[in-house]
Amino acid sequence: MSENDIAYASIEHIGTLFRKRKLSPVELTKFMLARIERLNPKLNAFLTITAELALTHAKSAESELFARRGPKGHRDRGPLHGIPISIKDNIYTAGVRTTAGSKILRDFMPLRNAPVVSQLLEAGAVPLGKTNMHEFAYGITSENPHYGAVRNPWDLARISGGSSGGSAAAVAAGLCYGSIGTDTGGSIRVPSSLCGVVGLKPFIGRVSAQDVIPLSTRLDCVGPLARNTSDVALLLEPIFLRGKREPNLRSLRSPSKGARPFHLGIPKDFVLDLIAEDVRTVFEDALRAFRKLGAKTKEISIPLLAETELAGNQIAWAEATHYHQQAGWFPAHADEYGEDVRTRLEMGTKVSAVAYLEALELRDKFIQQIHVTMADNALDAIVFPTAPIAAPLIGSETISLNGTEHPTRALLLRNNRPANLAGAPALSIPCGFTPTGLPVGLQLMGAVTDELLLLRIAHGFERAHPQTLRPEL
Numbered sequence: 001m002s003e004n005d006i007a008y009a010s011i012e013h014i015g016t017l018f019r020k021r022k023l024s025p026v027e028l029t030k031f032m033l034a035r036i037e038r039l040n041p042k043l044n045a046f047l048t049i050t051a052e053l054a055l056t057h058a059k060s061a062e063s064e065l066f067a068r069r070g071p072k073g074h075r076d077r078g079p080l081h082g083i084p085i086s087i088k089d090n091i092y093t094a095g096v097r098t099t100a101g102s103k104i105l106r107d108f109m110p111l112r113n114a115p116v117v118s119q120l121l122e123a124g125a126v127p128l129g130k131t132n133m134h135e136f137a138y139g140i141t142s143e144n145p146h147y148g149a150v151r152n153p154w155d156l157a158r159i160s161g162g163s164s165g166g167s168a169a170a171v172a173a174g175l176c177y178g179s180i181g182t183d184t185g186g187s188i189r190v191p192s193s194l195c196g197v198v199g200l201k202p203f204i205g206r207v208s209a210q211d212v213i214p215l216s217t218r219l220d221c222v223g224p225l226a227r228n229t230s231d232v233a234l235l236l237e238p239i240f241l242r243g244k245r246e247p248n249l250r251s252l253r254s255p256s257k258g259a260r261p262f263h264l265g266i267p268k269d270f271v272l273d274l275i276a277e278d279v280r281t282v283f284e285d286a287l288r289a290f291r292k293l294g295a296k297t298k299e300i301s302i303p304l305l306a307e308t309e310l311a312g313n314q315i316a317w318a319e320a321t322h323y324h325q326q327a328g329w330f331p332a333h334a335d336e337y338g339e340d341v342r343t344r345l346e347m348g349t350k351v352s353a354v355a356y357l358e359a360l361e362l363r364d365k366f367i368q369q370i371h372v373t374m375a376d377n378a379l380d381a382i383v384f385p386t387a388p389i390a391a392p393l394i395g396s397e398t399i400s401l402n403g404t405e406h407p408t409r410a411l412l413l414r415n416n417r418p419a420n421l422a423g424a425p426a427l428s429i430p431c432g433f434t435p436t437g438l439p440v441g442l443q444l445m446g447a448v449t450d451e452l453l454l455l456r457i458a459h460g461f462e463r464a465h466p467q468t469l470r471p472e473l
Helices: 003-007 011-019 025-043 051-066 115-122 165-172 189-195 229-239 277-292 305-326 339-348 353-376 408-414 417-422 451-464
Strands: 046-049 084-088 126-131 155-159 179-183 198-201 221-226 263-267 296-300 381-385 398-401 404-407 426-433 439-445
Touching (some): 003 025, 025 051, 046 165, 115 126, 115 179, 189 426, 221 229, 277 439, 305 408, 353 381, 426 451
């Protein structure tokens, strides 16, 4: 295998090499750390690289996997054993700097790991470091005023998306095999779309958000990013809270012959009203591909869909400002925030109690409408573009669509707020490229406990249309 083949291999394939002793966790970790050292200055995907900690975990994994089989010594913790991953920098890591991309927390060293980190370490994952992000996860571009912008591996002049931009860029560039990010209004799915990787926002509460620096407690979710659906499933498995009768996430096999085809709903309002033509073309090609695979598609109407952006903003503005006030950071340290985050925190002080309660009430109604729409139309998932545009240039405050300028942030949030407001699981998968070579993402949104179903739908598409292109770095 070439170095690039190793860097972009699947988690399953790396695990096979480990168990055949054709590659060792220590060798792979050293390879990845060298790759990060060479490429991270271009991308700015990592804020903190935990080389010593990574090698300690890699040596432990190697010792357990390569020990003689028997009652002592040998231990196989599963598919993630010895696999190098990264963690977004708003998730607590014991003794490792956790800045949340902020100046205020530049020296913060948590005393404990977040449960999601502990679960991954117990599964044998090797932590390479903490990834760059939009300050306090309060933005969608990962243009960080304190640590510098994360750059998109497909075009270094463009944003990676946010707020989990460092996670998506690191995965897309082959600097790790997966990453754990957070999503409040699209912060896993948007960077996944713009960087050409797979990102899952689980149903709210399915992955612990304890010891994750919050943005909005009613909207925050924690989830995985990887280069394919199988790897996302393997990353999700050890951190996932499932019901007693739910199967594990490892089997993404397509339905058996004769099984009912997947039914996909396409919103005929809102999500396709404002979209770049190059993204629309790729999305329509993807829909045709789904139909060739046997999926049934139909146009649907979702009441209140257009109102989700304002309601989501009202909730996030109020809850974010409340948290930062309770922490004693705002307004006491207002001058230490980037301008965009400070402005949004100021907006949060202006959200009235009535407006906040109305937003929560609309949220309850929207949740009901999503489930009614899916049930009435017998849908397995709702499908639409993850973002209406491909990755814009760094510094682009507005984007022109159909001759009108639109705020970049609003465009990127537009198709992603609904899943957060509904608390629903949502998955972004790569579905093609624009004529200029930028990735386009397709989003699948499901019902309450449909993470596995979404992964299976996406896996079938992925097998028929594998992404073989890699960024040139």
